[in-house]
Amino acid sequence: MTDPVVAARDLSYAYPDGTAAVENLDVAIGAGERVAILGPNGAGKSTLLLLLGGLLDPDEGTVRFFGEDQPADDVRERIGVLTQDPGEYLFNPTVREDVEYGPSQFDLPKETVDERVSALADRFGLTHLLDRPPFRLSGGEQRRAALASVLSFDPEVLLLDEPLSNVDGANRAELLDLLDDLVDDGVTLVVSTPDADLVPAVADRVILMDREGAIAADGQTREVLTDVDALRRVGLSVPTVVDLFDRLGVDDPPITIAEAVDELDDR
Numbered sequence: 001m002t003d004p005v006v007a008a009r010d011l012s013y014a015y016p017d018g019t020a021a022v023e024n025l026d027v028a029i030g031a032g033e034r035v036a037i038l039g040p041n042g043a044g045k046s047t048l049l050l051l052l053g054g055l056l057d058p059d060e061g062t063v064r065f066f067g068e069d070q071p072a073d074d075v076r077e078r079i080g081v082l083t084q085d086p087g088e089y090l091f092n093p094t095v096r097e098d099v100e101y102g103p104s105q106f107d108l109p110k111e112t113v114d115e116r117v118s119a120l121a122d123r124f125g126l127t128h129l130l131d132r133p134p135f136r137l138s139g140g141e142q143r144r145a146a147l148a149s150v151l152s153f154d155p156e157v158l159l160l161d162e163p164l165s166n167v168d169g170a171n172r173a174e175l176l177d178l179l180d181d182l183v184d185d186g187v188t189l190v191v192s193t194p195d196a197d198l199v200p201a202v203a204d205r206v207i208l209m210d211r212e213g214a215i216a217a218d219g220q221t222r223e224v225l226t227d228v229d230a231l232r233r234v235g236l237s238v239p240t241v242v243d244l245f246d247r248l249g250v251d252d253p254p255i256t257i258a259e260a261v262d263e264l265d266d267r
């Protein structure tokens, strides 16, 4: 792995009511990696992202950012976190002001902010919605607006909690393209999801979490997604393509539709 941008050691966190969400986790994310945190509901994915983004302080263990012991507040503009609730990012009278909010916190020149806002609005299909109050957007539009506001300060690391839930097919494809572009530009991407089918589109590496908030597997996407037993053990559905070829008795099943088509063409 390249130098970790975020490295957590022996991380444990329990909510104030005593619910243990993650326990004794060791996670290091290398610069430029594309990582999925995959696990069933309640596994602790959201909690782990908040800890890795410095938005929660661990009860035990440490999180180092960019190879240094430094407070999370010092790296705020370098790490963008999209939580599951888009409403947390949309609190201004208009979508435009919400998307401007991030860069306005970091003393950027007005022209830079305006350029970023219009480029992001264009990319996210938000241009016609910029002057609307965010609460008048649909759920999927709100998620896109929230992601645009996170990207507006140009973070080096993106921690996205289920960014594609509630987003329709066309916008999903557009968002996946955008995430690919960001990774090409060197951004480190960590995406949480309970949906194994989504993983090949967003990650080369998968951290599989179990219901107890522990890591059940950490490996290459192909290796983890074809470990049918491990996925079922943590309570997840196996990716549809993997399931189909596994039932057909294929040893090394394809993990994407494109691979499945190649496999079938070869027969």
Ligand SMILES: Nc1ncnc2c1ncn2[C@@H]1O[C@H](COP(=O)(O)OP(=O)(O)OP(=O)(O)O)[C@@H](O)[C@H]1O
Residues within 6 Å of the ligand: 015, 016, 017, 019, 020, 021, 039, 040, 041, 042, 043, 044, 045, 046, 047, 048, 194
């Ligand atoms: N604010 C809270 N107070 C108490 N317990 C909480 C709180 N938020 C989450 N939990 C509990 O912590 C554990 C981990 O929750 P978390 O939201 O991190 O899981 P998740 O994997 O992101 O789930 P999902 O896929 O449903 O979003 C669960 O048992 C959950 O019930």
